Amino acid sequence: MSIIYNESKKTYTLLTAETAYQMKVSEYGYLLHLYYGRRVEDEDLSYLIQLQDRGFSPCPNELGNDRTFSLDFLPQEFSTDGNCDYRTGSIEVENGDGSRIFVGKVLKHKIYDGKYQIHGMPSLHAGENDTVQTLEIWLQDEVSRVTAVLCYSVFEEKNIITRTVRVENSGDHPVKLKGIMSVTLDFMDSGYDFIHFDGRHMMERELTRQPVAYGIQSIGSIRGSSSHQHNPFAILCESGAGEDWGGCYGFSLVYSGNFICSVEKDQFDQTRLNMGIHPKHFSFLLKPGDVFEAPEAVMAYSDRGLTHLSHLYHDAYRENLCRSPWASRIRPVVINSWEAAYFDFDDEKLLNIAREAADMGVDLFVLDDGWFGKRDDDCSSLGDWQEDTQKLKHGLKGLSDEIHRMGLQFGLWIEPEMVSEDSDLYRSHPDWCLHVPKRPVSRGRYQLVLDLSRKDVCDHIIQSINNILDNVQIEYIKWDMNRNITETWSAASEKERQGEIYHRYILGLYYIMDHTILTHPDILFCGCSGGGGRYDPAMLYYQPQIWCSDDTDAVCRLKIQYGTSFAYPISTLESHVSVCPNHQTMRTVPLATRGVVAMDGIFGFELDSTKLSKEEKDACRIQSETYKKYYPIIADGDYYRLTDPFQFTEYTAWQHVTKDRTESLFSLVLTEKEPNDAQRYIRLKGLDPKAWYEIGGLPGRFSGSLLMNAGLPVPGSLGQYSSVQYHIQMISGGKR
Numbered sequence: 001m002s003i004i005y006n007e008s009k010k011t012y013t014l015l016t017a018e019t020a021y022q023m024k025v026s027e028y029g030y031l032l033h034l035y036y037g038r039r040v041e042d043e044d045l046s047y048l049i050q051l052q053d054r055g056f057s058p059c060p061n062e063l064g065n066d067r068t069f070s071l072d073f074l075p076q077e078f079s080t081d082g083n084c085d086y087r088t089g090s091i092e093v094e095n096g097d098g099s100r101i102f103v104g105k106v107l108k109h110k111i112y113d114g115k116y117q118i119h120g121m122p123s124l125h126a127g128e129n130d131t132v133q134t135l136e137i138w139l140q141d142e143v144s145r146v147t148a149v150l151c152y153s154v155f156e157e158k159n160i161i162t163r164t165v166r167v168e169n170s171g172d173h174p175v176k177l178k179g180i181m182s183v184t185l186d187f188m189d190s191g192y193d194f195i196h197f198d199g200r201h202m203m204e205r206e207l208t209r210q211p212v213a214y215g216i217q218s219i220g221s222i223r224g225s226s227s228h229q230h231n232p233f234a235i236l237c238e239s240g241a242g243e244d245w246g247g248c249y250g251f252s253l254v255y256s257g258n259f260i261c262s263v264e265k266d267q268f269d270q271t272r273l274n275m276g277i278h279p280k281h282f283s284f285l286l287k288p289g290d291v292f293e294a295p296e297a298v299m300a301y302s303d304r305g306l307t308h309l310s311h312l313y314h315d316a317y318r319e320n321l322c323r324s325p326w327a328s329r330i331r332p333v334v335i336n337s338w339e340a341a342y343f344d345f346d347d348e349k350l351l352n353i354a355r356e357a358a359d360m361g362v363d364l365f366v367l368d369d370g371w372f373g374k375r376d377d378d379c380s381s382l383g384d385w386q387e388d389t390q391k392l393k394h395g396l397k398g399l400s401d402e403i404h405r406m407g408l409q410f411g412l413w414i415e416p417e418m419v420s421e422d423s424d425l426y427r428s429h430p431d432w433c434l435h436v437p438k439r440p441v442s443r444g445r446y447q448l449v450l451d452l453s454r455k456d457v458c459d460h461i462i463q464s465i466n467n468i469l470d471n472v473q474i475e476y477i478k479w480d481m482n483r484n485i486t487e488t489w490s491a492a493s494e495k496e497r498q499g500e501i502y503h504r505y506i507l508g509l510y511y512i513m514d515h516t517i518l519t520h521p522d523i524l525f526c527g528c529s530g531g532g533g534r535y536d537p538a539m540l541y542y543q544p545q546i547w548c549s550d551d552t553d554a555v556c557r558l559k560i561q562y563g564t565s566f567a568y569p570i571s572t573l574e575s576h577v578s579v580c581p582n583h584q585t586m587r588t589v590p591l592a593t594r595g596v597v598a599m600d601g602i603f604g605f606e607l608d609s610t611k612l613s614k615e616e617k618d619a620c621r622i623q624s625e626t627y628k629k630y631y632p633i634i635a636d637g638d639y640y641r642l643t644d645p646f647q648f649t650e651y652t653a654w655q656h657v658t659k660d661r662t663e664s665l666f667s668l669v670l671t672e673k674e675p676n677d678a679q680r681y682i683r684l685k686g687l688d689p690k691a692w693y694e695i696g697g698l699p700g701r702f703s704g705s706l707l708m709n710a711g712l713p714v715p716g717s718l719g720q721y722s723s724v725q726y727h728i729q730m731i732s733g734g735k736r
């Protein structure tokens with residue numbers, strides 16, 4: 001049993017194989033949080049709470065003269081608002097009488113087998129071999145009768161707890177929901193570090209780690225998408241925690257829109273984490289009987305460092321998130337036309353690129369931006385999804401047929417959420433973009449954002465996409481989104497619902513994806529938003545892989561891929577070999593190193609194959625073959641970060657290891673070469689200490705114990721930006 005309700009003690013205990021989580025209904029009906037961490041058995045942990053008379057901490061009225069039960073310091077499972085708790089809250093409601101108060105008390109609960117459902121939004125599902133149980137607890141405000149239903153699904157073997165909250169207006173008056181967190185987690189102590197992943201376009205998910213200080217620290221997005229700037233994933237860990245030791249809590253939001261994750265250290269050295277939809281510009285009208293469902297948060301706890309925490313997320317996100325059959329299929333090696341041709345191409349140029357690529361081990365040719373309307377640059381045509389027959393003389397179908405005749409598959413770029421002012425779509429429906437009446441609309445990359453809060457707009461997009469997918473032989477779609485939202489107002493919504501538009505945009509996006517991506521399970525979809533601007537679990541529910549960054553520089557990618565790997569499995573991360581000097585940084589890096597770095601992901605090419613020498617093409621073909629040979633180790637294995645590129649600048653190393661520890665791929669890139677430098681050694685991870693291994697390219701054999709404790713010398717012959725990749729094979733001794 002993963003969920004235990006103890007009637008006499010009024011405790012709810014959630015148990016996974018390695019973790020425990022406990023709450024208790026207090027004597028006044030408030031739901032207190034007692035514990036989350038390494039598994040302890042189903043004991044009552046309420047002894048941890050020491051009641052005290054705290055000056056300036058008011059107590060609820062029903063306590064009479066008892067001054068020791070203030071919600072200002074008690075750990076709450078879902079905070080009340082407007083009575084006694086002054087910390088960052090779980091909910092904010094404007095009631096029918098204008099008051100802003102919510103005092104939720106436990107009304108009832110329900111425990112059942114399987115996973116809860118969220119309507120219209122992605123969430124995890126139970127796999128065939130998972131034991132999943134769900135607990136729902138109703139917290140009701142007795143006066144307004146607004147009810148927050150807290151939902152928890154416990155993935156026992158995966159050591160994952162998912163959460164969501166359903167807010168129901170069971171009262172008689174309309175209310176406005178002004179803020180709702182998917183997860184609140186109170187800790188009765190402090191001393192944590194807050195780790196988050198920040199960045200910008202072309203430099204996403206750089207790791208930031210800072211001690212949690214008094215006050216409130218937060219990350220988030222108010223850009224209408226999960227964003228390049230902050231990822232909806234954060235870690236709270238013991239201050240000394242590293243890759244292999246220390247308690248670490250992960251929080252991941254399955255949502256692609258505005259979000260916030262805040263951490264607060266209070267006056268009594270306690271810590272509270274909140275994660276959910278960003279409250280800025282958010283409000284949701286709930287008429288009597290209406291229900292609002294918050295996005296899902298996925299929590300995990302590792303008692304042995306960050307690597308194990310990542311493995312918990314990787315396993316869950318590989319097996320319990322994506323609905324596409326492609327999640328478990330071997331992905332093709334693609335060549336993408338963007339950096340090869342940008343907007344400047346015709347059939348002949350594309351076919352030449354594809355023809356040469358066929359000899360480089362490529363399986364699929366992707367035609368990127370520029371194929372539709374009159375799109376010779378990024379100023380026009382978004383919304384007009386008909387091929388430009390000036391460029392494609394035989395249309396998309398003709399091109400696709402020709403590519404297939406070469407033995408390659410065909411992929412296409414689309415950006416369906418956008419419209420250009422210079423487009424037939426905009427000319428016929430100027431009201432279909434987000435805009436505020438009488439105000440000019442801000443442009444981003446010369447484009448405007450379609451109003452996905454409108455069903456007619458969504459249905460039009462569904463029809464345009466399906467028209468392409470059903471009439472052209474297409475095996476791959478790159479779904480892009482190239483600007484953030486502004487002027488968030490919808491011509492189709494009434495005044496009091498304008499605060500819903502950011503969220504309704506995201507619901508509209510999921511509705512479109514439900515009716516395009518999920519209805520075409522054999523097409524492989526790749527997510528993109530100027531690279532990794534929408535790298536979140538909700539996108540991975542639809543699209544098994546995401547173009548990780550518009551920065552294809554192999555050295556920059558070391559940091560980007562490192563940061564991405566904390567939450568997201570390598571099988572979700574698309575990474576391509578491009579030309580040098582690199583188009584983003586002008587840096588020159590050996591082709592071999594570009595290959596090694598691209599193999600730390602779903603491998604492909606982003607270059608003009610007709611401009612490569614024969615030697616380069618041969619090298620690329622060998623890279624494709626190597627990648628295909630090692631695909632199961634890379635995509636399905638466990639991932640080990642061997643160095644932190646933000647702290648240690650000489651080289652970056654990482655390792656993929658099969659789950660049975662019989663094979664591993666070790667990679668290292670030298671990032672800062674100094675003359676006459678120190679001999680460095682690197683210790684491997686994840687091997688069987690008792691087994692013997694052979695390392696491709698090195699003489700002799702090594703025990704797992706030796707490789708993990710004594711390590712390997714970093715070859716002194718490596719020059720700046722050169723790399724090594726070793727295939728490590730178990731030859732005897734281990735458990736297979």
Ligand code: GLA
Nearest residue numbers: 338368369528529530531550
């Ligand atoms: C975005 C993508 C690129 C490319 C361009 C096309 O920037 O991230 O890979 O597709 O759009 O306009």
